[in-house]
Amino acid sequence: MNRRHSNSKIALFAAGLLSTALAIAQVTTATDIKTEDGQKVTVLSGQPAIPPDGPHPDFARLDMNNDGFVTADEASAYSPLANDFKHVDLNHDGKISKAEYSQWH
Numbered sequence: 001m002n003r004r005h006s007n008s009k010i011a012l013f014a015a016g017l018l019s020t021a022l023a024i025a026q027v028t029t030a031t032d033i034k035t036e037d038g039q040k041v042t043v044l045s046g047q048p049a050i051p052p053d054g055p056h057p058d059f060a061r062l063d064m065n066n067d068g069f070v071t072a073d074e075a076s077a078y079s080p081l082a083n084d085f086k087h088v089d090l091n092h093d094g095k096i097s098k099a100e101y102s103q104w105h
Helices: 003-024 079-088 098-104
Strands: 025-034 040-048 069-071 095-097
Touching (some): 079 098, 095 098
Antiparallel strands (some): 025 040, 069 095
């Protein structure tokens, strides 16, 4: 196999990898660097796309003691809320009101 044909195959493979990376990640930066032998390499960085988690449960379903708030313990029944708890609790009072929950989803 000649060098030109080999380079074409590598370029096609790299293009395929790039399109796959773009499909599964939200690319935030792309940086071009050159290797020691002068080849250009593009380095992509970013976060994976967030998979949909379906409809959020009703606030009343999460507020198990019916006090009008969702505590961290109650939020543990719905992992996306438990993971975001400190960001959803906008006034940082250790509980999530119905208004804070509505703003989140």
